[in-house]
Amino acid sequence: MLIDVGSLAVMGVTLGAVLGTAAKLLAVPTNPLEDELQALLPGSQCGQCGFVGCSQYAAALAKGNTPITLCAPGGKGTIEALAKKLGVHADTDGHEDKGPEVAFVNEELCIGCLRCIGECGADAIVGAPKQLHTVIADACHACGKCFKICPTEAIEMRPIRPTIAAWHWNKPGERATH
Numbered sequence: 001m002l003i004d005v006g007s008l009a010v011m012g013v014t015l016g017a018v019l020g021t022a023a024k025l026l027a028v029p030t031n032p033l034e035d036e037l038q039a040l041l042p043g044s045q046c047g048q049c050g051f052v053g054c055s056q057y058a059a060a061l062a063k064g065n066t067p068i069t070l071c072a073p074g075g076k077g078t079i080e081a082l083a084k085k086l087g088v089h090a091d092t093d094g095h096e097d098k099g100p101e102v103a104f105v106n107e108e109l110c111i112g113c114l115r116c117i118g119e120c121g122a123d124a125i126v127g128a129p130k131q132l133h134t135v136i137a138d139a140c141h142a143c144g145k146c147f148k149i150c151p152t153e154a155i156e157m158r159p160i161r162p163t164i165a166a167w168h169w170n171k172p173g174e175r176a177t178h
Helices: 002-025 032-040 054-063 075-086 115-119 145-149
Strands: 101-105 155-159
8 A cells, every 4th residue: 555655646746847847848938018017907807998808908008009098997097007107198088987886786677687697707696587686796896798788777887885895095196086
């Protein structure tokens, strides 16, 4: 029995060393600018910018193929941070900064069609066919996809009320949003 355990341990260490070496030798180098831009994005992976996720949007930004004003969840602060990092001018005049929001399902209008559940990338909507749906507020990243696809307009985007956990103290010189 000790021979069996010993041989499995040797195989595990050998295969681990081979995999570790292969990971270092076959690693695909990334653009450090992409990593820095991705760190500035909210990371909600909502797809409102037209890209599958924040990493693809950051890659397109690093190549200069897309405007910096596409990230709706990030708001003006993210746009200004991206502009500063890339050294470009940010035109935020037409960009509305709504503040943090969350989806809400109106119980009287929900017919349980499941369209919103299929559209939600964060799995924040819970429900069953022909049953009332609800939104888990902590999981919702306010992308608005469920709001756009709801046939009965039962979903609305509501601002998050400031609570002890969600309250934000504005920095000096920053305008109050609440």
